[in-house]
Amino acid sequence: MELNRLNWNKKDGKEFENYLNSLIGNQKEIEFETRIVGTSLPCLAIKTKQVKAIVRELAKGNFVKFINLWLWNNHTETVIIGELISRIKNFDEFKKLLTKYALCVDNWASCDTLKFKVDKQNENMFLELARDFINNEKPFARRIGLRILFKFLDNEHIKDVFEMVSKLKDEEHYYVNMALSWLMCDAFIKQREKTLEFLKLNKLSDFTLRKTISKCRDSFRVSKEDKELLLSFRP
Numbered sequence: 001m002e003l004n005r006l007n008w009n010k011k012d013g014k015e016f017e018n019y020l021n022s023l024i025g026n027q028k029e030i031e032f033e034t035r036i037v038g039t040s041l042p043c044l045a046i047k048t049k050q051v052k053a054i055v056r057e058l059a060k061g062n063f064v065k066f067i068n069l070w071l072w073n074n075h076t077e078t079v080i081i082g083e084l085i086s087r088i089k090n091f092d093e094f095k096k097l098l099t100k101y102a103l104c105v106d107n108w109a110s111c112d113t114l115k116f117k118v119d120k121q122n123e124n125m126f127l128e129l130a131r132d133f134i135n136n137e138k139p140f141a142r143r144i145g146l147r148i149l150f151k152f153l154d155n156e157h158i159k160d161v162f163e164m165v166s167k168l169k170d171e172e173h174y175y176v177n178m179a180l181s182w183l184m185c186d187a188f189i190k191q192r193e194k195t196l197e198f199l200k201l202n203k204l205s206d207f208t209l210r211k212t213i214s215k216c217r218d219s220f221r222v223s224k225e226d227k228e229l230l231l232s233f234r235p
Contacts, residue, residue: 003057005066013069020076023050033075039107042074051076055083064088067097078110086115091122095129102133102141108175111143118151127152127160134164139173146179153183153190161187162194166203180204181211188212188230189221199233206235 001019005012024030025045033043058066063084071077078101085101088094098114105111118126126148133145149161165184171177184204188195204212213234217227 003054004060006062008062008065008069010069013071016066017071017073017077020044020046020074023047037075037107037109039075039078039110041072041078041106044074044076046076051079052083055080058084059087064093064097070100072104075107075110078105079113082110082113083115086113086117089117091125095125098129098144099132102136102144103138105140105144107140108143108178111140111147111175111179114144114147116148116151118148123152123157127157131164134167139176142168142171142173142176143179146176146183149183150186153187155191158187158191158194162198162203168208169203169205171205171208177205177208178211181208181215184208184212185215185219188216188226189219192226209233209235 001015003016021044023044023046025033025047029045030043033045037043058080067081067084071081082101082105085094085097088097101110101114116126130145130148130152133141133148136142136145146165149164152158152161161183165180168176168180171180184195184199187198199209199212213230216222216230222230
């Protein structure tokens with residue numbers, strides 16, 4: 001199928017869906033992907049290499065028009081849309097489509113396929129976007145907000161990160177808490193002293209703190225001494 005197009009219409013979208021169905025994996029692969037991803041959408045179990053190749057070809061054309069078809073009938077389509085949204089350079093357009101995406105996704109994998117190109121010109125806008133998502137009622141929007149914060153674990157922004165994650169102490173959703181523990185592990189690696197001070201303030205739930213410590217203790221980037229030190233924080 002020709003993926004490098006200047007225009008996309010509903011008929012093209014249907015042709016694209018048929019094309020994806022021609023690449024579907026076997027039943028065992030579909031069952032495995034369904035179990036791992038946990039989405040309510042059908043899984044096609046198309047090989048990651050094939051999905052990446054499709055995204056590259058779509059990106060050569062007018063891929064924003066493709067996104068605006070909003071094909072949302074299987075998990076692979078959501079991943080492709082997420083990958084393409086990540087390539088949008090205009091921040092306003094990126095924000096509009098990412099916000100729509102964040103309110104639709106229902107699984108961790110569709111969140112984690114996103115990439116965020118943060119620079120000096122847009123960092124404040126990204127921070128506000130992260131804050132909006134973290135305050136959102138949709139759990140996977142909150143996960144996306146936390147993933148944006150991985151770009152802000154520097155001296156200038158670490159206080160903003162701690163301020164935002166403090167609001168999630170009562171968070172109950174598993175995949176939000178797992179993203180938060182992953183973020184705090186990375187914060188410890190990059191901002192050790194400040195993260196230790198934050199941990200002393202008891203601004204994380206017991207679950208998230210235990211997971212943070214576990215991730216740090218599993219990391220080769222954390223010293224043996226710090227792994228032992230972190231045990232003293234374990235609730």
